[in-house]
Amino acid sequence: EPEVTQTPSHQVTQMGQEVILRCVPISNHLYFYWYRQILGQKVEFLVSFYNNEISEKSEIFDDQFSVERPDGSNFTLKIRSTKLEDSAMYFCASKWTGDSNQPQHFGDGTRLSIL
Amino acid sequence: AQSVTQPDIHITVSEGASLELRCNYSYGATPYLFWYVQSPGQGLQLLLKYFSGDTLVQGIKGFEAEFKRSQSSFNLRKPSVHWSDAAEYFCAVGGGGGFKTIFGAGTRLFVKA
Numbered sequence: 001e002p003e004v005t006q007t008p009s010h011q012v013t014q015m016g017q018e019v020i021l022r023c024v025p026i027s028n029h030l031y032f033y034w035y036r037q038i039l040g041q042k043v044e045f046l047v048s049f050y051n052n053e054i055s056e057k058s059e060i061f062d063d064q065f066s067v068e069r070p071d072g073s074n075f076t077l078k079i080r081s082t083k084l085e086d087s088a089m090y091f092c093a094s095k096w097t098g099d100s101n102q103p104q105h106f107g108d109g110t111r112l113s114i115l
Numbered sequence: 116a117q118s119v120t121q122p123d124i125h126i127t128v129s130e131g132a133s134l135e136l137r138c139n140y141s142y143g144a145t146p147y148l149f150w151y152v153q154s155p156g157q158g159l160q161l162l163l164k165y166f167s168g169d170t171l172v173q174g175i176k177g178f179e180a181e182f183k184r185s186q187s188s189f190n191l192r193k194p195s196v197h198w199s200d201a202a203e204y205f206c207a208v209g210g211g212g213g214f215k216t217i218f219g220a221g222t223r224l225f226v227k228a
Contacts, residue, residue, distance in 0.1 A: 043218040104216055108158035
């Protein structure tokens, strides 16, 4: 079964540095998402992306964050100047269409540790 | 406002006993409901989903859930728990189209021998 893949599985970065988290959604999917899960807390929505633009973003997704689909396969989340509180598990998800009968498929996540 | 409430932060069940994890939602339109399981350090695995039709849905690993519109609930059940079921369980609600998924805070399941 096709999967959403995320790299790296674990990223350690110094505070203030830029970090890019990478995701390869399922190939025929059109909707893309990033979620965040701080250790021990719930999974929180960050941003959704469709037709090469952001369709919705949460209040967490401030100017430090950006998303991009640089080619036909990758979907990236960039954090421009990381803070300690950005340490979390970041999940990418994708969905085939706007058809309500299709759930989002999640990757295994990237654990981001800010030192 | 859209929200999902999982009243139990953690639950301990004996192996072989039955399990019910509670979930209540608040959603302005027709809800699409999901249960995900997450093992420590792992990703989110979809257990089951409800969109319409039969209110009792079957999922993987022997889990089922029942949608009760009058109670705004979508409780997860399993008749006999196995030690490998120990994990974090998240109830979630999503709208149609490309709308985001909203997660509950999760219930951590402990299984004792």
